[in-house]
Each structure stands twice: as C-alpha cells, then as structure tokens.
Amino acid sequence: MRFTLNGSTVALDVSGSRRLLDALREDLSLTGTKEGCGEGECGACSVLIDGEVVNSCLVAVGQVEGCEVVTIEGLASPLQQTFIDRGAAQCGICTPGMLLAAHALLNANPRPTEDEVRVGLAGNLCRCTGYTKIIDAVLACRM
Amino acid sequence: MPDVTYLRPRDVAHAVRLCEGTPEARPLGGGTDLMVMLHAGTVRPRALVDLWSLGELKGIRRVDGGVEIGAAEPYTGIIGSALVAEHCPALVAASRTIGAAQIQNRGTLGGNLANASPAGDTLPVLLAADAIVVTDRRTIPVADFFTGYRKTALGLGELIVAVRLPASARGVRFRKVGTRAAQAISKVVVAVNREPARIAFGSVAEVPLRARSAEASLARGDVQGAVAAVAADIRPIDDVRSTAEYRRTVAQNVLRDLLDASASY
Numbered sequence: 132m133r134f135t136l137n138g139s140t141v142a143l144d145v146s147g148s149r150r151l152l153d154a155l156r157e158d159l160s161l162t163g164t165k166e167g168c169g170e171g172e173c174g175a176c177s178v179l180i181d182g183e184v185v186n187s188c189l190v191a192v193g194q195v196e197g198c199e200v201v202t203i204e205g206l207a208s209p210l211q212q213t214f215i216d217r218g219a220a221q222c223g224i225c226t227p228g229m230l231l232a233a234h235a236l237l238n239a240n241p242r243p244t245e246d247e248v249r250v251g252l253a254g255n256l257c258r259c260t261g262y263t264k265i266i267d268a269v270l271a272c273r274m
Numbered sequence: 275m276p277d278v279t280y281l282r283p284r285d286v287a288h289a290v291r292l293c294e295g296t297p298e299a300r301p302l303g304g305g306t307d308l309m310v311m312l313h314a315g316t317v318r319p320r321a322l323v324d325l326w327s328l329g330e331l332k333g334i335r336r337v338d339g340g341v342e343i344g345a346a347e348p349y350t351g352i353i354g355s356a357l358v359a360e361h362c363p364a365l366v367a368a369s370r371t372i373g374a375a376q377i378q379n380r381g382t383l384g385g386n387l388a389n390a391s392p393a394g395d396t397l398p399v400l401l402a403a404d405a406i407v408v409t410d411r412r413t414i415p416v417a418d419f420f421t422g423y424r425k426t427a428l429g430l431g432e433l434i435v436a437v438r439l440p441a442s443a444r445g446v447r448f449r450k451v452g453t454r455a456a457q458a459i460s461k462v463v464v465a466v467n468r469e470p471a472r473i474a475f476g477s478v479a480e481v482p483l484r485a486r487s488a489e490a491s492l493a494r495g496d497v498q499g500a501v502a503a504v505a506a507d508i509r510p511i512d513d514v515r516s517t518a519e520y521r522r523t524v525a526q527n528v529l530r531d532l533l534d535a536s537a538s539y
Contacts, residue, residue, distance in 0.1 A: 191324065193282060
C-alpha cells in the first residue's frame with residue numbers, strides 16, 4: 132500500500148492486516164513510536180492519521196492507504212522545546228504520544244483550559260508520573 | 275500475528291459478498307476491539323474485510339422523526355454532531371466516556387453493537403432509546419439484537435449499516451460508573467427513559483439488557499418499585515473490575531438518582 136508518511140510518499144509490500152505500529156517500527160525503522168500496552172489504553176503508540184490522533188497498535192496498515200500519517204519523527208512543534216525546557220519528560224516512553232496528542236489538541240482547540248488539556252491527554256498514560264509538568268508545558272504552548 | 279488476508283471492499287454490497295464468500299472473514303471497522311483480540315490471538319480470522327473507509331457507513335442524518343447514524347461514523351463525529359445533541363444528548367454523553375481522543379477517533383456504534391460486549395457504553399443508551407439496527411438486509415430492534423454473551427442476531431455476512439434513533443431518544447438519561455473518568459471499562463452503566471418507560475443496564479449481566487420488571491413498575495409511575503425490581507432483573511458477577519454486590523447496589527442507587535433527576539422532564 133502507499134501512503135504519505137511525515138510528508139513523503141512511502142510504498143510498503145506487507146500484509147494490510149499488519150499493525151501500523153509494527154509497520155512503522157519494523158518495516159520503516161521509525162522507532163520513535165513506542166509500544167506500551169498494545170491494547171489501546173496507554174497512548175504510547177499515538178500517531179496522527181489525517182491530523183487525528185489514533186493508537187497505531189489498533190490500526191491495520193492497510194487502512195492508511197492514501198492517508199497522511201505523521202509520527203514523532205515528522206513533528207515540528209514548539210511543544211517539543213517546551214517539554215524540554217519545563218522538564219515534561221522523564222523516562223520518555225510516553226513523550227512521543229503525549230506530543231502528538233497535545234499537537235492534535237492544540238490544532239483543534241488553540242486555547243484549551245487546563246481541564247480541556249487533561250481531557251485531551253486522558254488517553255496518554257505517564258507512569259513516571261509527570262503529568263503536572265506535561266500539562267504545564269501544553270498550557271504554555273497555547274496560541 | 276499469522277497471515278490474515280486484508281480485503282478492502284468498494285462498497286457495502288461488495289463487503290457483504292466478501293464476508294459471505296470468504297471463510298472465517300471478520301469485518302473490521304476502527305479496530306479498537308478487533309485489533310486487540312487479533313494481536314492477543316483470542317480471535318483468529320483468516321481475513322479482514324475493512325469497512326472503515328466506506329462512505330455509505332459514515333455520516334449522521336435526519337430521518338422521519340429521528341436521526342440515523344452511520345455504522346462506521348466514529349464517536350468523535352457523534353460528539354460533535356448538533357443533530358445527535360438535539361435528538362439524543364445521552365448518546366453524546368455516553369460517547370464522551372468511551373476511551374479518550376484516540377479511541378473516540380476510531381470507535382464506532384457499529385463496532386460497539388457487533389462486538390456486543392456487556393460493558394459496551396453506548397448499548398444501554400441504544401436500548402433505552404428503542405434504537406433500530408439497520409443492516410444490509412433488514413432492521414432489528416436493538417432489544418432483540420443481543421442473544422448471548424458476545425452473541426448477536428446478525429447472520430452470516432450480515433453487516434450493520436446504520437443505527438436509527440426514534441424521537442423518544444431525546445428523553446434518555448445516562449450514567450457510567452468506572453474507576454476513572456476517562457479510559458475506564460464500566461463497572462455499571464445505566465440508561466433510563468420516562469416516555470416510554472425504559473431502564474437499561476450494562477456490565478451487570480452477560481448481555482446489555484433492559485430491566486423489564488423495573489420498566490413495568492416505572493410505567494405505573496412507581497419509582498421505588500422500579501428500583502427494588504432491578505435486583506431481580508440483573509445478573510451481575512464478581513470480576514476484575516468489581517463485585518456483584520457492588521454492582522447491584524450501585525445499579526439501584528444510580529437508577530434512583532436518574533429517575534429522581536428526570537422527574538422534572
């Protein structure tokens with residue numbers, strides 16, 4: 132199948148039933164997308180499909196035919212530097228998913244309240260636990 | 275995951291032919307349940323028939339007296355729909371409690387119905403709303419849809435196309451009790467309607483169900499009787515999320531709250 136990945140067209144000759152997560156990490160060597168729970172609870176594998184945040188462990192790669200996929204490797208947002216500046220990453224496993232979910236949230240709602248940020252990131256679990264600094268970083272990036 | 279053939283039909287008719295004609299084929303929507311089961315090996319289909327991008331299964335439209343929601347319309351679409359907010363605010367409330375953004379962007383009513391989990395959060399709302407399941411070949415009242423634990427009335431290759439909500443869906447009230455506000459699998463889900471009298475539960479039996487004797491009491495205006503009757507209508511169990519005793523108590527308490535709150539409507 133063919134799709135756009137971080138701005139470039141890619142063609143993959145793999146089973147369409149393969150998880151998008153595995154295609155990204157193993158076939159395309161983009162290991163920024165992490166596997167946490169593998170069942171849609173933790174959000175570590177979050178990517179954007181046509182601008183919407185989804186769990187790549189729950190998407191069959193055949194389903195992104197013709198779509199625009201963005202992974203952490205393709206994200207360029209003030210969120211990233213702000214996460215660094217504010218200590219919003221500890222072990223880092225949740226960080227790619229947090230950044231993509233926060234990016235999708237700010238695109239849909241450029242000036243979220245703190246509650247809206249908490250709801251927007253509710254599908255991304257951090258077990259370090261650094262939620263306070265993550266939420267502060269997202270609030271600092273409001274437009 | 276062993277070899278599973280991925281099939282992408284052109285339209286619903288093609289999808290039905292693929293589901294009927296391919297041994298051990300499973301329809302795939304947003305994947306929020308099926309991809310988990312596939313990866314865990316708890317289901318082992320030989321083929322996936324991908325319904326996600328079929329335009330016929332998307333969208334929300336007004337139909338005589340009510341509203342019809344495409345089977346593959348994601349919860350995000352339902353949450354953002356002024357039409358659903360007007361015709362069935364309880365379905366918007368239920369959709370907001372399902373997972374978080376990632377799940378709401380992919381999860382669908384068709385999937386919630388077909389997966390037929392007793393904990394499916396929209397299912398009590400659909401039961402209390404007298405929703406109609408529209409398939410490629412017939413319509414099925416949702417009250418007749420769940421036939422056993424994770425079993426449905428769907429025949430071989432039969433696909434859910436849409437869900438229809440009648441005008442009475444507007445009066446439905448909904449409450450979900452889980453461990454956390456977001457991303458929780460329900461311990462108890464309750465949905466009620468006053469006119470007609472409907473009381474439906476999730477996570478308290480092997481199927482999402484209507485509490486028929488409680489409904490009979492409610493229809494007579496007997497709220498206390500309805501709350502008491504629930505004990506005999508539901509069949510909760512102890513499991514990893516809760517206990518039977520907790521579920522029975524909370525089901526009755528939440529029902530009392532919802533009926534008290536709906537007294538003024």
